[in-house]
Amino acid sequence: MAVVFAASSQQPIQTTSSIDVEPMPVDLENGASSYWNKKVNRADKWEKICHELLVVHTELCAVPDRSQCICCGLNLPTIRCLDCGSNALFCEEDFVDRHKNAAFHSPEIWNGYCFVPYAANLPVFVHSNHKVPSCAKRTREISVIGMRGGPQLFTFEFCSCESDTVTLLRHRLWGSSPEIPSVAFKLDVMEWLRALVLECQVSVKGFVDALATRLSKIESMSSKEVNGVYQALVTDAFTMYMHHEYQLQQLQHIDPDLDDGTGCPACHVVKEDIEVNAKDPATDGSQLVLSENILKMEQAFTGKRK
Numbered sequence: 001m002a003v004v005f006a007a008s009s010q011q012p013i014q015t016t017s018s019i020d021v022e023p024m025p026v027d028l029e030n031g032a033s034s035y036w037n038k039k040v041n042r043a044d045k046w047e048k049i050c051h052e053l054l055v056v057h058t059e060l061c062a063v064p065d066r067s068q069c070i071c072c073g074l075n076l077p078t079i080r081c082l083d084c085g086s087n088a089l090f091c092e093e094d095f096v097d098r099h100k101n102a103a104f105h106s107p108e109i110w111n112g113y114c115f116v117p118y119a120a121n122l123p124v125f126v127h128s129n130h131k132v133p134s135c136a137k138r139t140r141e142i143s144v145i146g147m148r149g150g151p152q153l154f155t156f157e158f159c160s161c162e163s164d165t166v167t168l169l170r171h172r173l174w175g176s177s178p179e180i181p182s183v184a185f186k187l188d189v190m191e192w193l194r195a196l197v198l199e200c201q202v203s204v205k206g207f208v209d210a211l212a213t214r215l216s217k218i219e220s221m222s223s224k225e226v227n228g229v230y231q232a233l234v235t236d237a238f239t240m241y242m243h244h245e246y247q248l249q250q251l252q253h254i255d256p257d258l259d260d261g262t263g264c265p266a267c268h269v270v271k272e273d274i275e276v277n278a279k280d281p282a283t284d285g286s287q288l289v290l291s292e293n294i295l296k297m298e299q300a301f302t303g304k305r306k
Helices: 032-060 092-098 164-170 187-200 204-215 223-250 292-302
Strands: 003-005 012-014 108-110 115-117 137-145 152-159 173-175 183-186 276-279 288-290
Touching: 152 164, 164 173, 173 187, 173 223, 183 187, 183 223, 187 204, 187 223, 204 223
Parallel strands: 137 183
Antiparallel strands: 003 012, 108 115, 137 152, 173 183, 276 288
């Protein structure tokens, strides 16, 4: 045990940091030893399959031997689509044919050494819900960002009868600006960001960096691209998506009488439309009658019943 002496009295003072502490007795049959044994047993079981896990995961990074296209069953598959399933391997012809309605999947093609992102020659995304049949139409490219793939260029058809951002939403994409967006995010990306911000307090910059790290396994995003994605989100796209999602949950755009979730249930607020709603016929219309809602509120305050 260490001791120190005070400068004035020279009395020995025990230091709490160096007080000898006797170890707690361990019950070899129960208690701490049982928990420790479980941890050791579990670690041993993980250790036994570690090598096998590495081998299997390495095999998943290449085209399996003697594999065939899951569609025709004849051709050697060169394209995989993890959005379709864990064993979704296609020949190029069947992939293009089967993905006409799944263009936002993130396929990868085997180049002889590894899988790399595959850019299929897909048709233009046609806008089929024109408000004005004879409106002017135009096409332009949009960079689409998803959870599996980095910025991919797709060609969309837009028209003058509605905003480009509204048209993108019809394809389940969220535009980066309200008028002429050049970048669009898949809705699952926006929903993941919203959940992480609300539940984990993740910053938008942190989310973009994490997304870039995830995508770097199949393709590297340059610092310029990462910054472009961040700027597209942080400007106002994400804020407006948060507001849009809140309004969507409240459904006031369908029924204005629904509660928008912003009122305090403990506050007694009188709406403007219930100030006065009738005239008293007994006084020849000269005296106004309070609405039923106001009467109920007065009774609640005074404790009286009508």
